[in-house]
Every structure is written in C-alpha cells, then in structure tokens.
Amino acid sequence: MTSxxxxxxxxxxxxxxxxxxxxxxxxxxxxxxxVGLAVMSVLATDRTATAQSILLxxxxxxxxxxxxxxxxxxxxxxxFIEAVGEKVDAPFDATxxxxxxxxxxxxxxDAHTWRGMDQPNESPPVTPFLNVYDAIDPSQLFFEDSLRxxxxxxxxxxxxxxxxxxxxxxxxxxxxxxxxxxxASDIALKLSITPKSGFDRxxxxxxxxxxxxxxxxxxxxxxxxxxxxxxRKDGKDLDVPPEEAQKRGRxxxxxxxxxxxxxxxxxxxxxxxxxxxxxxxxxxxxxxxRLAKEHGFFDQTVFVLGTEAxxxxxxxxxxxxxxxxxxxxxxxxxxxxxxxxxxxFVPKIIDDAGLEFALLRNWGSAMGExxxxxxxxxxxxxxxxREHALKAITLWPAEMSGLGHRLGSLEVGKDAxxxxxxxDPLDMQSWVDKAYxxxxxxxxxxxxxxxxxxxxxxxxxxxPSTSAEGEAxxxxxxxxxxxxxxxKDANPDDKPRRERREGRRPRGERRRRPRDESGE
Amino acid sequence: xxxxxxxxIRGIGSIAIMRVATAAFVLMCLAHRANADESTPIxxxxxxxxxxxxxxxxxxxxxxxDGRIDRxxxxxxxxxxxxxxxxxxxxxxxxxxxxxSNAGYRLGYHDAEHASECIPEMRVLDTIDLESNDFKxxxxxxxxxxxxxxxxxxxIGAQGTIVRTAGPADSRVIEETAGVKATLGREPIFKASFxxxxxxxxxxxxxxxxxxxxxxxxVFRKSFHDAQLTARGExxxxxxxxxxxxxxxxxxxxxxNGEIPFRIQARSQLDILTAIRLSREFNLKFVLEEGTDAYxxxxxxxxxxxxxxxxxxxxxxxxxxxxxxxxxxxxxxxATELLKAGITxxxxxxxxxxxxxxxxxxxxxxxxxxxxxQALAAVTTxxxxxxxxxxxxxxxxxxxxxxxxxxSGEPFEATTRAEMVFVNGxxxxxxxxxxxx
Numbered sequence: 001m002t003s004x005x006x007x008x009x010x011x012x013x014x015x016x017x018x019x020x021x022x023x024x025x026x027x028x029x030x031x032x033x034x035v036g037l038a039v040m041s042v043l044a045t046d047r048t049a050t051a052q053s054i055l056l057x058x059x060x061x062x063x064x065x066x067x068x069x070x071x072x073x074x075x076x077x078x079x080f081i082e083a084v085g086e087k088v089d090a091p092f093d094a095t096x097x098x099x100x101x102x103x104x105x106x107x108x109x110d111a112h113t114w115r116g117m118d119q120p121n122e123s124p125p126v127t128p129f130l131n132v133y134d135a136i137d138p139s140q141l142f143f144e145d146s147l148r149x150x151x152x153x154x155x156x157x158x159x160x161x162x163x164x165x166x167x168x169x170x171x172x173x174x175x176x177x178x179x180x181x182x183x184a185s186d187i188a189l190k191l192s193i194t195p196k197s198g199f200d201r202x203x204x205x206x207x208x209x210x211x212x213x214x215x216x217x218x219x220x221x222x223x224x225x226x227x228x229x230x231x232r233k234d235g236k237d238l239d240v241p242p243e244e245a246q247k248r249g250r251x252x253x254x255x256x257x258x259x260x261x262x263x264x265x266x267x268x269x270x271x272x273x274x275x276x277x278x279x280x281x282x283x284x285x286x287x288x289x290r291l292a293k294e295h296g297f298f299d300q301t302v303f304v305l306g307t308e309a310x311x312x313x314x315x316x317x318x319x320x321x322x323x324x325x326x327x328x329x330x331x332x333x334x335x336x337x338x339x340x341x342x343x344x345f346v347p348k349i350i351d352d353a354g355l356e357f358a359l360l361r362n363w364g365s366a367m368g369e370x371x372x373x374x375x376x377x378x379x380x381x382x383x384x385x386r387e388h389a390l391k392a393i394t395l396w397p398a399e400m401s402g403l404g405h406r407l408g409s410l411e412v413g414k415d416a417x418x419x420x421x422x423x424d425p426l427d428m429q430s431w432v433d434k435a436y437x438x439x440x441x442x443x444x445x446x447x448x449x450x451x452x453x454x455x456x457x458x459x460x461x462x463x464p465s466t467s468a469e470g471e472a473x474x475x476x477x478x479x480x481x482x483x484x485x486x487x488k489d490a491n492p493d494d495k496p497r498r499e500r501r502e503g504r505r506p507r508g509e510r511r512r513r514p515r516d517e518s519g520e
Numbered sequence: 521x522x523x524x525x526x527x528x529i530r531g532i533g534s535i536a537i538m539r540v541a542t543a544a545f546v547l548m549c550l551a552h553r554a555n556a557d558e559s560t561p562i563x564x565x566x567x568x569x570x571x572x573x574x575x576x577x578x579x580x581x582x583x584x585x586d587g588r589i590d591r592x593x594x595x596x597x598x599x600x601x602x603x604x605x606x607x608x609x610x611x612x613x614x615x616x617x618x619x620x621s622n623a624g625y626r627l628g629y630h631d632a633e634h635a636s637e638c639i640p641e642m643r644v645l646d647t648i649d650l651e652s653n654d655f656k657x658x659x660x661x662x663x664x665x666x667x668x669x670x671x672x673x674x675x676i677g678a679q680g681t682i683v684r685t686a687g688p689a690d691s692r693v694i695e696e697t698a699g700v701k702a703t704l705g706r707e708p709i710f711k712a713s714f715x716x717x718x719x720x721x722x723x724x725x726x727x728x729x730x731x732x733x734x735x736x737x738x739v740f741r742k743s744f745h746d747a748q749l750t751a752r753g754e755x756x757x758x759x760x761x762x763x764x765x766x767x768x769x770x771x772x773x774x775x776x777n778g779e780i781p782f783r784i785q786a787r788s789q790l791d792i793l794t795a796i797r798l799s800r801e802f803n804l805k806f807v808l809e810e811g812t813d814a815y816x817x818x819x820x821x822x823x824x825x826x827x828x829x830x831x832x833x834x835x836x837x838x839x840x841x842x843x844x845x846x847x848x849x850x851x852x853x854x855a856t857e858l859l860k861a862g863i864t865x866x867x868x869x870x871x872x873x874x875x876x877x878x879x880x881x882x883x884x885x886x887x888x889x890x891x892x893x894q895a896l897a898a899v900t901t902x903x904x905x906x907x908x909x910x911x912x913x914x915x916x917x918x919x920x921x922x923x924x925x926x927x928s929g930e931p932f933e934a935t936t937r938a939e940m941v942f943v944n945g946x947x948x949x950x951x952x953x954x955x956x957x
Contacts, residue, residue: 330874341653366834367884368875368934377934378875428883428933454852455888 053077054439055090056420059099063410064106064394074104076416079439084410097420102433105425106409107152107172107417108372111358111397112276112304112324115142120159121196122166126211128189128268129261130166132156136178143173143181147443148451149371150419150432151361153183155401158190160278160304163207165190167264168276170401172417174442183415187401188274188302189264193284193291205287212295215265219258223249226257269296274402276324280306289319302400307331310346317353322400325350327362327369329378345382347392358397359389377426390425415439561585562947563596564926564940565606570613572915573897582612584922587945592918605952607939611931613896614915615664615923615943618878619903620783620809620829620868623655623666623685624648627840627871632673632711637730638743638764640700640771640780642678644670650683650692654873659686660949662925662938663878665694665913667903669809672703672785672840673711675730675739676764676772679780682907686941686948694909699781700771701809704791706844708736737794744802747772778805781908783829785809787846789816796820807906810870812847815854818861827864827906830855830898832872833884839871852888859894866903867895883932895932921945926952 054076061069063084073088074081090096114120117135136156146154152172158165168187175181195204224242227249231238238245258266267273275297277288285303292298303309303316304324308331316323331344350357359376362369369375376389384392391408398408406415416439423430435443445451562584569580569592583590583602598604625631625648633639648668658666664685670678680701682694709730730736743764746756751773756763764772774780784795784806792813799806808814808828814821821828833855837847851857858865867885869878876884882895890898904914913923925931926940941949 339653341656364838365874366832366836366838366872366876368880370835374875374934380935381928381937426933426935428887454850456851456853 053082053091053094054416054436054441055088055094055096056099056104056418057096059102059104059420061104061410062390062425064390065409065411072104074410074418076418076436076439079416081410081412081414081416081418083412097434099420103421103424103430104410105150105419105421106394106407107419107435107437108150108393109358109395109397109401109408110146110151110154110372111360111400112155112157112302113360114157114159115363116140116154116156116171117158121161122158125163125207127158127162127166128164128265129263130158131185132158132166132168133178133182133185136171136181138176138178138181144450145370146173147435148432148448149373150421150425150435151372152417152419152435152437153398153403153407155187155397157188157276160190160192160194160280161196162190163192163195163204164211164265165192167273170403172437172442174437183407184401184403186264186273187403188276188300189268190276190278191288191291192278193288194278194280194306201284201287205291208291211265212269215262215269218262219250219266220246222257222259223247223253225249226252268300271297271300274300274302274400276302276304278304279309279312282309282311285309285312285315289315305346307346310344310349313349313353316350316355320355322356322358322396323350324358324360324397324400327360327364327375329359329362329369329375347379347384347389348382351379351384351388356396356399357392358400359392373425373430377428380426386426559586561590561599561602563598563602563604564610564612565604566610566612566926567608568611568930569916570611570896570931571917572614572901573893580612582916582922582924584942584947587921587942589916589918589920589922589924592916605926605940607926607928607952609929610939611927611929611936612916613925613927613931614900615913615925615941616662616878616882616899617665617667617866617903617907617909617913618658618663618868618899619667619866619906620669620831620870621658621666622669622671622871623658624650624652624668624683625671627671632671633678634673636765636768637674637708637739638676638768638772639674639678640676640775641765641767642670643681643696644668644678645681645683645693645696648681648683650689655683655685657873658877659941659943660938661877661879662927662931662941664923664925664941664943665904665907665909667698667907669699669701669783669785671711672701672707675702675704675708675736676743676768677701677703679771680783682909684943686943687946688944691944694912695907697780698907699783699807700775701783701785702740702795702806704733704736704740704784704786704794705788705846707785707840709733710840710844733790733794737798740798741801743768743772744776744804747776748802751776776802776804782806783809787812787841787844788849789813791846792817793820796824796826799824799826809868810841811858812841812850812854814863815851815857816849818857818863821858821863822861827866828858829866829868829903829906830858831868831881832870832876833867833881833888834872834876855885855898856889859890864902864906865898866906867898868903879932879938880934883934886932892930892932 056074058071061072061074061084069086072086075083075088075090116137117132118137119135122130153170154173155168155170157168167189169185170183170187171181172183193204195201223246227245228238230252264273268275275292277292279285279288288303292301301321302324303321305326307326307328310331325346329346331346333342347357359372361372361375372393376393379389380386395404395408398404407417410418416436418436419432420434421430422433431445432443433445434441563581565581567579569577569582571577577594580592580594581596582592583596631647633642665682666685667680667682669680677700679697680699681696682698684692684694709732730739746764747769749756750769771780775782782804786792786795786808787810792808792811795808806826808826811828811830814828814830841847855865867881869876869881878899882899885895885898886892900914904910916924921944922942923944924942925938927936928939929936938949939952940947
C-alpha cells in the first residue's frame with residue numbers, strides 16, 4: 001500500500017496542485033512541460049526525499065478523541081501515526097515540520113456524497129452489482145476543493161435515484177486513478193426508501209420485496225443445485241426433501257459460486273457490508289428501519305436523512321443507528337395558512353436525541369456551507385457541543401463507513417491523515433496549511449496555484465500559471481496579458497477593449513463555465 | 521361572490537358585532553400589556569462593545585430604556601426593575617446595514633419592470649412586501665437597515681429605498697427615494713429577453729432594445745442626453761423608440777443635478793470602465809454596486825473618488841451572475857485591495873441570503889483578508905455614510921434609538937449568532953432564552 005501511495009505522491013510532487021486542468025496542460029508546449037517538471041522535481045526532492053518519518057512539531061493538537069494538547073508533537077511513521085504527545089522523540093532522520101502557532105487536526109471526513117462521480121445514478125432501479133469505482137473521475141475540481149478544505153476522506157456512494165444503488169468506497173482526494181485514490185473499498189450499498197421523482201413509495205417497496213424475494217429464491221435454487229451436483233458427482237441419488245437439500249447445499253456453496261450480480265446483495269443480507277439508507281422524509285424512516293430489520297442488515301445501517309426526517313427523531317433514537325444529515329441543516333416549513341416560516345436546526349435535535357451524526361457540505365451554497373468545518377461551526381452556533389460538532393466531521397463519519405479504527409482522529413496506530421491549519425478548525429480565518437494522506441504531504445498552501453490566483457494582485461498575474469482565466473498558458477496569451485496591464489495606465493476611452501478581450505481563449509476552446517451546483 | 525360575502529357581513533346582527541368589538545378590545549389590552557413588559561429597561565452586559573469600528577469598550581454595558589440607549593458605560597449598576605442580560609462572551613455592535621439588498625421582492629421575471637429600459641420615475645418601494653420573510657430573516661441575522669435596490673432588469677432602473685427590516689410599521693421606511701440605479705453588463709440584456717416576442721423577428725412594443733452592450737450604453741446616453749436638453753429648455757430631437765418617457769425626464773434631471781443619489785451596477789472591468797466613462801460624460805457622481813472586477817480598476821475608481829458597494833463574496837457564483845460570465849475574474853483579494861487603495865467600500869450580500877447574508881459576508885471578508893474592524897466598518901459605518909443615515913444607524917451613542925445587535929461571541933464568526941436584535945428601539949429578535957431554533 002505504502003509503496004503505491006509513495007509512487008503516487010512522487011507524481012503528485014512533480015505536478016502542480018491544479019494538474020486537473022487538462023486544457024492547460026494540452027495547451028502547454030511539451031518543452032515547457034518538461035522544463036517545468038524538471039524545476040519542480042528539483043524543488044520537491046529535498047523536502048519529500050525518502051523520509052519515512054515526519055514530526056509535526058510544536059502545534060496545538062486537537063485529536064478529536066482525547067484532550068487538546070496546547071503545544072505538542074505528532075510523529076508520523078510509515079504512513080501511520082506513531083506518537084502524539086507534548087514532547088515526542090523523533091528518529092534522527094525524521095523530517096521536522098514546524099507547526100508553531102498552527103493547529104494539527106485529523107483530516108476531515110465527508111460521510112456521503114455522489115460528487116466525484118461522472119454520473120451518480122444508473123437508470124435501472126436495482127443495481128447492487130455496480131461499483132462507484134467505475135464512475136469516479138479523479139480530474140474533477142471537487143477533489144481539489146476537498147483537498148484545499150482539508151477533507152481527506154470522502155465516502156462516495158451512488159445517488160438517491162436508484163432503489164438499490166451500487167457499492168460505495170472511501171477515497172482520498174489525491175491520485176490520478178480511482179485505484180490510487182482508494183482508502184477502502186466495498187464500504188456500503190446505497191438503498192433509497194424515498195422514490196425518485198415521479199415514482200411512488202408503493203412501487204419502491206414492492207421493488208425491494210421483489211428483489212430480496214428473488215435473491216432468496218435464487219440462492220435456494222443455487223444451494224439445491226450445488227447439493228444435487230455433489231450427489232451426482234458421488235454417484236448417489238437424491239435422498240432428502242428440497243428444504244434439507246438447500247440447507248446442505250448452502251454449506252457446500254463457495255463464494256465464487258454465487259453469481260456476480262448477487263454477491264453484493266447477498267453480502268448485505270448476511271450483514272457483511274453496510275447499508276446507507278436514504279430517507280428523505282420522516283415517513284421513510286420507519287420503513288427504512290423495518291426493511292433493514294427484515295433483511296438482516298439493521299446493525300450495518302446508516303440512515304441518510306433529508307431535512308424533514310428529523311421529525312422521526314424518536315424512531316431514530318429508538319433505532320440508535322448513526323445518521324448522515326442533509327447539508328441544509330435547517331428545515332424550513334411554511335405554514336400554508338399564515339405563510340409564517342418555521343425554521344428548525346436539525347443537528348441540534350439529532351444531537352439531543354443522543355445519536356451520532358455526520359455533516360455534509362452544501363454545494364448549492366456560494367461559500368461558507370461548502371466547507372465541512374463551517375457546517376460544524378454552525379452546529380456550535382446553535383448549541384451543539386464543540387466536541388460533538390468536531391466528531392461529526394471526523395470520527396463519526398469514519399465510524400459510519402467502518403473505518404473508525406483507521407481514520408477520524410489523531411490516535412496512535414491510525415492512518416496519518418492529518419491537516420495542519422493556520423488556526424482553530426472552526427475559526428473563520430483558518431486555512432488548511434498542509435495536508436498529509438497516509439503520511440505523505442499532499443497539500444501545501446503556498447504551492448496552491450488556484451488559491452494564489454484568488455489572492456493575487458492584478459500585477460502578479462502575468463505568469464502563465466496564474467493567468468486570469470487559468471487557461472492562457474501559451475506565450476501569445478502571455479503577451480496579451482502584459483498588454484492588458486500596460487493599457488490600464490493609458491486612457492481607457494481610446495482602446496478598443498473588445499480587441500483586447502479576444503485572443504485570451506484560443507478559438508474552439510470552450511470557456512470554462514461555473515458548474516451547475518443546484519442541489520443534489 | 522364578493523358581493524354576497526359583503527351582504528352576509530352586513531347581515532350580521534349587532535350583538536355579534538359587539539362581541540367582535542369586545543374581543544378586539546381584550547386583544548388590544550393584552551397586546552398593550554405585552555408591550556408594557558417589553559418596555560422594562562434592559563441592561564445588557566458584554567465582553568466588548570463596538571461603539572464604532574474604531575472605538576471599542578471592553579467590558580461594557582448598555583442600558584436600553586423605552587427603546588433608547590439610556591447609557592453606555594463600562595459598568596452600570598443594576599436597578600431593581602431592570603432585566604439583565606449577561607451572555608458572558610457577548611459582543612455588541614450597531615445594527616448592520618446592507619446598502620444593496622434585494623429583500624422583499626422576487627428577482628427575475630416577476631418583479632422586474634418590463635415596460636421600459638428607463639424607469640427612474642418608478643419606486644421599488646411599491647413592489648416590495650415589507651412583511652415578507654426576507655426582512656424577518658435579515659432582522660434575525662442582525663441586519664437592521666437595508667437599501668433595497670430594484671431588479672437590474674432595466675438600464676436605468678427604479679428608485680431604491682431605505683427601510684428598516686423590522687419594527688413598527690409606520691417607522692419602517694427611512695427614505696422613500698434614496699437613489700436610482702443603472703445597470704451595465706449582461707443582466708439587462710439577458711433579462712430583456714424575458715419580454716421578447718416569440719418569433720424573434722421584427723420590433724413591437726414587446727421587444728426591448730438592448731441586445732448588446734452597445735445598445736445598452738446607447739439607451740443610457742440617450743436618456744441623459746434628452747434630460748440635459750430638456751433641462752436647457754430645448755426639445756429632444758426625437759421621442760421615438762429608446763427615448764426616455766416624459767415621466768422619466770424630471771427624475772433624470774434630478775440625477776444630473778445630484779438631487780437623487782445615483783448608482784451603477786457593474787461587475788466586469790469592461791463595464792466598470794464604461795460606467796466611469798459615462799459618468800464623466802454626463803458629470804454624474806455615482807456609487808458602484810457589486811464591482812466584482814473593481815480590483816482591476818483601482819486607479820480609475822480612486823481618481824474619480826467612486827465608492828464601491830462590493831459583494832457578494834463567493835467561491836462559486838450563484839444567481840444571475842453565474843450565467844453572465846461576469847464573475848470569472850472574481851478574486852478573494854478584491855476587498856482588501858480596494859481598502860488598501862483608500863477607496864470607500866461597503867460590503868453587501870446582494871441577492872444572497874441565509875448563510876451568505878450580510879453578517880457572513882463580513883465573515884467571508886475576514887476570511888479573505890479584512891480585519892474584524894475593517895469588516896465591521898464595511899457593514900455599519902461605511903454603508904450608513906453612503907446612505908446618508910449616519911446619525912440614525914451604523915454606530916452606537918447614548919440617546920439614540922436602540923439599533924443594535926448582541927452577538928453570542930466575536931461578530932462574524934461562523935460559531936456566533938445574533939442573540940438579540942434591536943431595530944429602532946424595539947427588540948425584534950431575542951434568542952437568549954431558547955436555543956436550537
């Protein structure tokens with residue numbers, strides 16, 4: 001594992017953070033790319049080197065589990081957290097990273113999203129045999145944004161439209177292929193109690209029943225056939241009734257005998273994989289609990305709730321299963337008679353019910369709610385304890401994905417997924433300064449090209465990598481940009497501005513549009 | 521149907537009327553009593569009081585009596601009949617002011633005027649619903665005063681108005697006509713297409729003029745040119761298509777004379793420079809709204825002493841600005857650069873709401889480089905001055921009507937919320953007793 005990641009990180013080091021801009025790379029003359037890579041590798045080697053140990057020294061450590069250490073060290077060795085404490089002795093060859101006045105925090109965990117996938121929903125309603133692996137697009141800006149915001153684990157699951165979606169996985173937002181990005185595979189199946197738009201709940205439940213009945217029937221037939229085959233091989237005649245044959249056959253059944261399309265679903269009913277069950281409305285919660293109990297996966301179930309589902313808080317409390325909350329956090333209800341709006345802050349209610357919950361990022365927002373820490377800060381604002389708010393973006397989502405033993409806190413033996421922040425995680429002015437995935441530095445703020453561009457003064461942006469549109473990388477365009485700033489001093493009235501605006505984008509090259517961020 | 525209903529009402533017996541009247545009287549009495557409770561003086565202790573962005577009192581206490589700030593001091597002794605509020609970490613600031621809001625009406629097709637491209641005779645006050653939830657949300661978030669700007673569907677839009685977000689109905693409107701806004705850029709062009717005839721060909725009274733920035737600027741210049749001629753006693757050469765209506769001309773003259781404050785909404789560098797050019801041509805003073813690219817025109821803005829109502833700040837543009845392509849060169853550093861250059865800058869949430877409403881805009885501004893004091897000034901004193909209401913709002917002083925916000929901690933942090941909000945003397949939001957709502 002470590003070596004593959006190591007290779008990946010070397011590639012990472014040699015490529016700028018916004019390598020996910022194929023247009024830019026395409027436009028760049030090959031020579032320029034090579035020169036750039038050479039320069040960067042020279043810059044990069046001395047710092048990453050082959051160091052197996054990294055000591056994050058002198059920072060404020062918020063381990064999520066355990067007490068905050070005002071000034072302490074975290075030792076990372078071979079991709080794992082080796083030691084956490086006020087003073088840690090490091091091996092002589094450890095790379096020491098000064099974290100004075102910084103905050104060391106576990107990488108944040110996005111509990112459930114379909115972002116990062118090319119298409120979140122398959123059109124047939126029952127597709128438990130699919131795997132999000134095939135739809136993850138490593139070049140999506142989503143991953144770069146996640147990295148910048150310190151979200152180092154992302155549970156990617158199919159969308160809410162399928163009745164039974166495919167198999168999910170947890171990825172880190174760094175890597176060039178889904179394999180490189182994978183933290184853990186085969187996490188959970190996605191089920192949706194809420195039908196997609198235009199469909200009704202009766203059909204939804206009928207589909208569930210039919211699917212599980214069919215699975216049961218197929219498995220029985222397969223077991224019976226396996227037993228019969230065995231008898232035939234032994235030259236014996238069928239000697240027992242079908243029920244007994246099925247029972248005996250089941251014991252003979254090898255995992256590879258099960259047809260591939262049924263394997264995931266069978267694993268679900270055997271309680272071997274988790275279920276993320278989407279319940280958009282309160283009415284779906286009871287159905288979801290019943291379904292999970294009937295088919296034997298209740299103990300593996302995480303409920304993914306819509307804002308209105310908080311009304312089933314009592315049922316959820318009785319169930320005691322963890323929940324993923326809608327990114328909106330606030331449920332707004334308009335009284336149909338008076339028009340008065342009633343707002344309910346959902347996490348507070350779920351927290352008061354004593355449930356473990358995970359927060360999601362709201363991608364429809366313009367800024368704040370796009371950050372996971374901000375969502376946690378909102379919870380603190382509305383009276384959720386700071387401890388729970390921090391757990392809801394780190395440890396609890398990790399536990400929901402069955403990775404609580406590997407991720408979600410700064411504890412000895414866990415994966416070294418660590419962020420170094422410039423301040424408190426819930427502080428408005430904090431930024432992610434550095435990020436480590438499995439002990440490898442994957443983000444450095446001073447090298448974040450997009451961030452540099454957003455903070456640049458106009459005079460700074462003449463370099464090819466910080467051009468105004470992020471596309472103008474050729475020498476020609478570079479020239480145009482220079483002219484643009486020269487022109488600024490001249491009388492703007494005299495210049496045909498249209499002329500200057502043209503040429504920034506090569507003909508035929510598509511303008512990068514802001515993505516449509518309207519809801520899930 | 522209506523007539524029959526009325527007849528029914530008339531048919532109600534006098535006893536019933538008496539009953540209703542009695543009930544109403546009782547209710548009024550109850551309401552009055554509720555008011556009496558509210559008029560108990562409130563003493564609020566705080567860790568910090570921002571009298572103005574550069575005058576901090578720490579710790580501090582404010583005594584609000586009969587809706588007025590009775591005293592502000594470091595310590596105030598408790599009298600018996602006083603309600604004491606002490607939240608420990610609280611900070612008190614003046615109520616926030618959004619100098620470019622779209623509260624109270626719906627943006628886009630519904631509340632945009634399509635009759636003409638030049639409508640300075642119309643007032644946005646006539647289309648906004650002062651009782652709408654927009655204002656309630658703003659008040660609860662700590663925004664006490666807003667300048668409501670009309671929709672940017674017209675080249676020269678309607679008159680904006682300054683209103684309070686809550687409080688007694690008769691005191692809500694501070695100034696009916698507080699400015700007229702012109703819009704440059706794609707938005708009037710795009711929104712004009714709402715009213716285009718289906719076949720796209722030919723002109724009709726439904727077809728609006730500008731389809732390009734050229735057309736847009738032409739409408740702008742034609743309007744003010746005609747106004748100038750009229751002011752000089754000459755008759756404008758044509759009163760045909762694209763000319764301002766006769767009703768509009770007196771208002772245009774007022775704008776030219778500086779009697780009505782003028783604003784121009786422009787986002788891209790191109791449009792901001794056009795705005796400056798036009799203002800020079802007609803000798804107009806104006807305030808720049810939105811100004812996404814303002815950081816690219818620092819010298820021009822400074823030279824012409826143009827204040828900027830900057831914002832909203834975003835990672836990814838939402839609303840109309842996403843579709844216009846005018847937000848592509850958005851910079852985190854813009855607000856800082858404007859301040860660094862000494863340009864008067866207020867922050868505004870524009871059409872964004874919820875978590876992106878004004879308090880969080882100040883928070884975002886802090887995230888991208890402003891100090892807390894700078895951010896506070898940009899949402900209190902600076903907009904107050906720009907709107908000419910500096911003696912009513914934007915800072916705290918004893919003797920004034922209480923227009924203030926009690927924050928649960930440092931203002932503009934994501935973990936802080938407005939616990940108590942006073943608008944013009946009345947306590948309109950109080951979350952100190954209940955939590956979680």
